[in-house]
Amino acid sequence: MAIQENNYNSISHYMGKIKHCQPLSFEKEQELAKEYVVSKSKRAERGLTQAHLKLVVKIAHSYSGYGLPLAELIQEGNIGLLNAIKKFDPETGYRLSTYASWWIRASIQEYVLQSFSMVKLGTTAAQKKLFFNLKKMKSRMHEMEESISPEAVTNIAQTLGVKESEVMEMNMRLSKGIQSLNVTMGEDSDTEMQDFIVDDTANQEEIYSNKQQYTEKHKMLSNALETLKPREQDIIKARHLSETTETLESLGIRYDVSKERIRQIEEAAMAKIKVNVAKQASTRLI
Known part of the structure; x- marks a missing residue:
């Protein structure tokens, strides 16, 4: 849903349109997100987008103090929302709003920085x-x-x-x-701009966003570990993924090799993991 002109009337018209866009239940969001992952359905994309347009307005308004037209900030935020929908993995179990908040903010911040570079x-x-x-x-x-x-x-x-x-x-x-947040959104409306802005929950969003990133990194690490040979997996887990780090010497005794050989296997396995994780990360950015 685009804003055609960057002026008060266009904002008023836009707010009137999205006023009736309601958030989705977790079940409905999962249904649409999975449909989009499988078929890139326009219907699913539209449903997910419309349910989060108010979130974009809320986040965009938090950047309105930088002297840029709110309409432009919303447009950039909508671009971030669309990127989030394309990359969202419903299997993580997180809400799209949690994941999308980061993309929306990143898109707006990049635009604000580019605009202010002129001064x-x-x-x-x-x-x-x-x-x-x-x-x-x-x-x-x-x-x-x-x-x-x-x-x-x-x-x-x-x-x-x-x-x-x-x-x-x-x-x-x-x-x-x-x-000002206390301006009405049109001559025929009693709705004020602040009615679209809910209490700031940025800290909570950041917490969930960090959890999302942790989950994705953990998933990539698990995938990388699965590509290793059993002995390599065991050594990496014993050296890096256990509460108590096992020594090279004890691992050498277990596998009947020198501790120097264990160190070599560990280094080679870590190199494989780094390459695999980097490959996964680059694929997710496409």
Whole structure:
């Protein structure tokens, strides 16, 4: 569902359209996701997309303070959502919203960074961290959105490892983009923009996103282990995947070889695992 023009009326029209899009039950989401995996069904893709359009709006609005049109942020977020649907694996048991949140944020952040590069946004890791964390840190310090106290400037600069002048300059840029949530979405509507924004659960989403990534890495490691010979598997598990690491000497006794031979087998097996995992990861990115 695209926004044709980047203006207030188009946003109002878009919000009116997605107002009736409801989230799916876990069972229905699984059904559509599995259908899409098997057949790339447009019907399934459309159903999954429409159920998460409000999530995109919620996440896009959290970036509205950067002075960019909300319509553009939503468009970029929708691109991230579509990418998430294409790569989502329903067999993990996680909700699509958990997985999609990362893709939506990544797509919007990339767009915001590209847009701000035109005004010489810093490219260091610390400056990018300042860019995306200034508003959050000010909120924790109970600072006004439009202004910032000298104490807060010093605190933020020290925490993020940037100059105080950079904090003040970034605050001035971002304060220009603050938008009100208390505007109605059309002459005939009492609905306000904030009605579409639920309580921020970013931390919870990050937790589940980390779990999703852990599950995927664990799955790739398991697949890689299965390609090894039984002795190689046993040595890797004993040396790297057990609560108590077994020594080279004890493994040498078990297999009646020198501990140097066990070390060689271990190194060769680890090299095979790295190659296999890298291959799996590259395949998932296609």
